[in-house]
Every structure is written in C-alpha cells, then in structure tokens.
Amino acid sequence: MVDTQERPASAGPATSTAIAVNGGEAVAYALKQIEPEVVAAYPITPQTLIIEKFAEYCADGLVRTEYINVESEHAALSACVGASAAGARAITATAGPGLALMFEMLGVASGMRLPIVMHLCTRALSAPLNILGDHSDAMAMRETGWVMLSGSSPQEAYDLALVAQTIAEHPDVMLPTANLVDGFMVTHAVERVDVLPDDVVREYVGEYEPETSLLAEGSTATYGALDFRDYYFEHRRQQEAALYRSRPIVEQALKRFGEISGRDYNILEPYRMEDAEVVLVLLGSAEGQAHAAVDAARATGLKAGALRVRLFRPFPTKAVAEALSGARVVGVLDRAIGFGSVDNPLLSDIKSTLWTQSNRPLTKGFVYGLGGRVVTLGQFNQAFDELRSALESGEVPLEPTYLGLREDGEVSE
Amino acid sequence: MVTTTPVALPAAVRWHGRGGQGVVTASRLLAAAALEGGYYPQSLPDFGAERSGAPVAAYTRIDDQPPSVRGPVESPGLVLVLDPSLIGNVDVLEGMAPGSAVVVNSIRSPEDEQKRLVRDDVVICTVDATAISLELIGRALPNTPMLGALLEVFPVVNLETMVEAVRKQLRGLFPDRIVDGNIAALHRGFESAKSIAQGGAQ
Numbered sequence: 001m002v003d004t005q006e007r008p009a010s011a012g013p014a015t016s017t018a019i020a021v022n023g024g025e026a027v028a029y030a031l032k033q034i035e036p037e038v039v040a041a042y043p044i045t046p047q048t049l050i051i052e053k054f055a056e057y058c059a060d061g062l063v064r065t066e067y068i069n070v071e072s073e074h075a076a077l078s079a080c081v082g083a084s085a086a087g088a089r090a091i092t093a094t095a096g097p098g099l100a101l102m103f104e105m106l107g108v109a110s111g112m113r114l115p116i117v118m119h120l121c122t123r124a125l126s127a128p129l130n131i132l133g134d135h136s137d138a139m140a141m142r143e144t145g146w147v148m149l150s151g152s153s154p155q156e157a158y159d160l161a162l163v164a165q166t167i168a169e170h171p172d173v174m175l176p177t178a179n180l181v182d183g184f185m186v187t188h189a190v191e192r193v194d195v196l197p198d199d200v201v202r203e204y205v206g207e208y209e210p211e212t213s214l215l216a217e218g219s220t221a222t223y224g225a226l227d228f229r230d231y232y233f234e235h236r237r238q239q240e241a242a243l244y245r246s247r248p249i250v251e252q253a254l255k256r257f258g259e260i261s262g263r264d265y266n267i268l269e270p271y272r273m274e275d276a277e278v279v280l281v282l283l284g285s286a287e288g289q290a291h292a293a294v295d296a297a298r299a300t301g302l303k304a305g306a307l308r309v310r311l312f313r314p315f316p317t318k319a320v321a322e323a324l325s326g327a328r329v330v331g332v333l334d335r336a337i338g339f340g341s342v343d344n345p346l347l348s349d350i351k352s353t354l355w356t357q358s359n360r361p362l363t364k365g366f367v368y369g370l371g372g373r374v375v376t377l378g379q380f381n382q383a384f385d386e387l388r389s390a391l392e393s394g395e396v397p398l399e400p401t402y403l404g405l406r407e408d409g410e411v412s413e
Numbered sequence: 414m415v416t417t418t419p420v421a422l423p424a425a426v427r428w429h430g431r432g433g434q435g436v437v438t439a440s441r442l443l444a445a446a447a448l449e450g451g452y453y454p455q456s457l458p459d460f461g462a463e464r465s466g467a468p469v470a471a472y473t474r475i476d477d478q479p480p481s482v483r484g485p486v487e488s489p490g491l492v493l494v495l496d497p498s499l500i501g502n503v504d505v506l507e508g509m510a511p512g513s514a515v516v517v518n519s520i521r522s523p524e525d526e527q528k529r530l531v532r533d534d535v536v537i538c539t540v541d542a543t544a545i546s547l548e549l550i551g552r553a554l555p556n557t558p559m560l561g562a563l564l565e566v567f568p569v570v571n572l573e574t575m576v577e578a579v580r581k582q583l584r585g586l587f588p589d590r591i592v593d594g595n596i597a598a599l600h601r602g603f604e605s606a607k608s609i610a611q612g613g614a615q
Contacts, residue, residue, distance in 0.1 A: 190440075
C-alpha cells in the first residue's frame with residue numbers, strides 16, 4: 001500500500017495496480033476514486049457499464065456520492081447544473097440519443113461556466129435506430145462550449161476521466177468537459193488497465209473549491225440570469241476566451257498526469273510522423289488500424305504517418321499545423337457525416353487549420369465506421385492507396401471516400 | 414495428446430456460441446487469466462443480437478504489449494465453438510490459417526468433428542462441456558469446461574494460473590458452491606479434452 005503522506009513532485013510515477021476491466025468499468029473506477037458529491041445519469045447503451053458499476057459502489061457504501069436516478073438525460077444534466085452551481089462536484093455519463101436529449105442543457109452548463117464532467121460513450125444517432133459506435137453524437141456537441149477530450153483505449157478512458165476533472169475545475173477554465181469514450185470498441189473492451197492508488201488520484205484531482213457558488217457562505221453570485229442587449233454578448237465572448245485559455249491548461253494537466261502515472265500524453269498523438277509526407281488524421285479508437293496501415297504503407301516505401309487528435313475542443317490549431325507542416329497529402333477520417341456542410345467535421349477543422357499555412361498540403365476526406373460498421377485494416381490501406389495517388393498526381397477529388405460502404409451488395413474491403 | 418508448442422504472439426481467439434452460454438464471460442475470463450500470466454489481453458464482445466439462443470461471438474487478443482487494434486478478430490489462431498449446432502450455420506472457421514486450432518463442445522471424437530468441419534489442416538479438439546457443466550455446475554454452461562479444454566491446444570497460461578484467475582473473477586459474483594462447481598468443471602474440461610493434430614495424425 002502507498003502511504004497517505006503527500007507525495008513530493010519529484011517522487012516519480014506512483015505504483016499502479018493492473019486490473020482487467022472494460023472501458024466502462026475503468027471510468028467507473030476513476031469515478032469511485034474521485035468520489036464526486038453528485039452523479040446524475042440515465043441509463044443508455046453503451047454507457048450503462050459506467051453507471052451500473054458506479055451504482056454498485058454507491059450501494060456497497062464505497063463512496064458517499066449522492067447518486068441521482070433521474071427520469072431523462074435532460075434531467076441528468078439539469079441535476080448536474082443545479083448541483084454544480086450549488087458548489088458540488090457533479091459528473092454525468094451518456095451516449096448518442098441521450099446526449100441529444102441533453103442538448104439544451106449543454107449550452108446552459110457551459111454558459112453558466114459549470115465544471116461538470118461528462119463521460120460520453122460515443123454512439124450513433126437515430127434514425128435508423130442503432131446502438132453501436134460512431135462519432136455523430138460527439139460532433140453534434142462540438143460547438144456547445146465544452147472542452148472535449150478523446151481517448152482510444154480503456155486505459156486512456158480511465159486516465160482522461162481524471163485529467164478532465166482537473167481541466168474543468170481549473171480556476172482559469174471553469175467549463176464543462178467531456179471525456180469521449182468510443183462506444184463498444186472502448187466501453188466494452190476488457191483490457192489491462194493500470195489504476196493509480198486512491199490517495200495519488202485524490203491528490204491529483206484535489207478538492208473542488210469554487211470561488212463562488214450558490215450555497216457558499218455570504219454568496220451574492222447569480223447563475224443563469226436574464227442577460228439581454230446589455231451583457232449577453234460580453235459574456236459569450238468571455239466564455240469563448242475561457243475555452244481558448246484552456247488549451248495550455250489541458251497541456252499542463254496531461255503533463256502533471258504523466259508525472260504521477262508515467263504515461264506521457266499530449267494534446268496530439270503522432271505515429272511515425274517525423275518524416276511523414278502522407279498522413280491520416282483521426283479521432284478515437286480506430287487508432288490501431290491506422291497504425292497498422294501506416295506500417296503497411298511504410299513497408300512499400302511511402303513516408304506515411306498518423307495523427308490522432310486527443311484534444312478535440314478547443315481545437316489545437318497551432319499544434320496540428322505544426323504536426324502537419326511536413327506533410328504533402330493529408331487524409332482525414334471522419335466517423336460522422338456533417339449533413340449539408342462543405343466538409344465533414346474533422347476534415348473541416350483540419351482544412352481551416354491548414355488554410356493559413358504556406359506550402360499547405362492537399363487534403364482528402366474519408367468517412368468510415370458509421371453505426372458500428374467494422375473498421376478493417378483494408379479500409380485504411382485503401383485510404384493510403386488513394387493518398388499515394390494524390391501524392392503522385394497532385395490532385396484529389398473533392399468528394400469524400402466512404403470506406404467499407406456497401407454500394408453494390410458487397411462490403412468493400 | 415498433441416504436443417503443444419508455446420503460443421505465438423500476438424494471439425487472436427474467436428469464440429462462437431449462443432446467447433446465454435457464457436461466451437462473453439469466457440472471453441473475459443481468458444483475458445483475466447492472460448493478465449495474471451503477465452500478458453496484455455483484450456476481450457471484446459461482438460454486439461448485435463443480444464438474445465438468448467441467438468448466435469453470438471466474442472474475441473480475445475493476447476500479446477506482450479498493449480493491443481492496438483480494437484475490433485473483431487478476422488484471422489484467429491484459436492476458435493472455440495460452445496454450441497456444435499452452429500457448425501454449418503455459422504462459418505466458425507472463417508479466416509483460420511492452416512495450423513491453427515479449434516475446440517468444439519461436442520459429444521463426438523475429434524476425428525468425427527474433423528469430418529463435419531471439413532478441414533484437415535487445423536488442430537481439432539473436442540470436449541463434452543455441456544455434460545461436464547450439467548454434472549458439476551448443475552446447468553448447461555459450457556464456458557468454464559471450454560476454458561480448461563483450450564489449454565490442451567493453447568497453453569498460454571498453465572492450469573493453476575487459469576484456475577486462480579477464474580476463481581478471482583467469479584468470487585463475489587456467485588455463491589461459493591457455484592464458484593467451486595465452475596473450478597471443478599474447468600479441471601474436468603482440461604483433463605477430458607481430446608485432440609488430433611492437423612492431417613489427423615496422432
């Protein structure tokens with residue numbers, strides 16, 4: 001057992017315990033260690049693994065959290081808004097349609113500058129009804145003022161659950177933060193997860209002590225007030241500034257986490273990017289297939305690389321531009337369709353980022369894995385084949401390529 | 414008795430069965446045993462038809478480094494079939510390379526199963542997991558006998574490690590008598606598994 005003395009910063013990584021759990025249970029374990037005052041959630045696949053496990057911790061008396069079984073996701077986030085405004089640490093978790101039902105409160109939480117943390121188990125949106133994983137839900141919340149982190153493994157789901165807490169509650173940020181945990185591929189994957197000792201986690205996340213709250217003694221704070229022509233504009237601008245201000249704080253939080261865990265994270269996860277000319281950019285759990293496709297492309301002489309975006313909002317423009325400065329062709333993998341937009345969401349961010357760069361690379365969009373469609377290595381090999389053609393011809397078609405889409409009764413490989 | 418060689422890494426396992434037979438649990442228990450054995454495991458259920466009796470699948474990956482690919486196992490080195498009635502309805506050997514192994518819950522001999530599977534280039538192992546579980550657990554739950562039997566052709570951990578991992582996982586979830594029954598079933602599965610090497614040579 002680790003003693004309960006405060007660990008000096010120079011102590012190095014703490015001794016972790018390896019457990020075999022799925023991504024949902026890993027997040028629940030993090031919640032147990034954080035032991036927030038309030039958790040409010042409504043069960044929805046694939047998030048149920050988190051809240052069922054956490055409800056067990058509550059029932060077994062392992063945490064003193066007030067667990068609120070609400071009647072809907074709108075109520076779940078509303079309960080968190082109330083609790084957070086009252087000065088409590090409040091956490092929720094949801095997925096796909098549940099997030100859609102929360103929509104009104106997403107902007108209320110960010111506009112009231114409440115550091116609620118949400119674990120979003122990414123899931124397709126209806127219709128047609130589908131419980132499986134894609135990023136349609138996450139993309140729908142991308143401009144609601146939340147900090148958004150995205151992981152690719154159960155280990156990272158646990159780690160980012162802790163990191164998200166310190167970002168949201170940082171006095172210079174005070175914004176709700178979402179931890180994107182890919183539905184099924186991460187939530188349901190049982191893997192080795194190294195969990196930190198309870199006291200190390202508690203010290204890392206610290207106590208939540210807001211500057212103001214509704215229940216603070218002598219508080220004169222007002223939350224969610226009417227705000228017309230007088231100050232609404234200023235408040236929105238302040239909110240935007242706070243979101244951009246969070247970028248270095250996210251970097252610090254990840255760095256500080258690396259010191260206690262030995263797991264070094266940054267806002268981007270590059271793979272074989274040193275001399276990469278042809279790069280695939282993506283978000284989330286298909287990283288392994290992307291890495292394998294990079295290795296396969298490298299074996300044929302293509303200078304291939306992959307770049308995973310860990311901090312999705314605020315979008316790390318500068319870091320992405322730097323990471324892609326040597327690239328000649330950039331393929332962007334979107335696991336959602338941005339209906340009617342010029343480009344799909346991630347491609348749109350990447351293109352805007354590159355627009356102001358000199359010697360900007362060619363860009364090509366790909367759509368993959370909607371509604372849990374299996375993501376194969378063959379699909380990403382196909383993506384690199386297309387990027388290679390673009391490199392040779394200097395031209396890319398504007399239309400995205402739909403990887404693994406069944407067009408003629410056959411699933412393309 | 415086939416002379417087993419150490420398991421090649423990364424190892425990929427595919428489980429076939431029917432909803433209610435404990436396919437997802439079996440995959441998870443194998444992952445837990447692999448963790449005990451010092452490996453980085455991954456167990457992933459294949460979701461879709463979550464109904465009793467419907468064909469279900471699960472995947473286990475085992476490696477000496479963290480798994481990177483998350484998704485179905487397409488080229489398994491080991492396949493486990495918890496319900497022999499799936500053979501012919503589901504292509505249980507899909508993507509299997511020559512020399513890989515299959516364990517079938519069956520009352521038949523491996524030679525007979527080989528004829529049904531129409532593959533003579535894979536190692537075939539059979540065990541009457543249903544009978545074992547009925548006798549020792551009191552219910553048709555073939556998953557733990559199958560975990561014992563798989564060690565015959567897939568010695569990724571030793572029997573003791575498998576037993577300890579299963580005990581640790583089941584303890585707290587079930588009464589002691591159910592846990593003990595599962596452990597006994599695991600032992601029996603290990604002892605009674607019969608296999609023939611590829612080509613049918615003994």
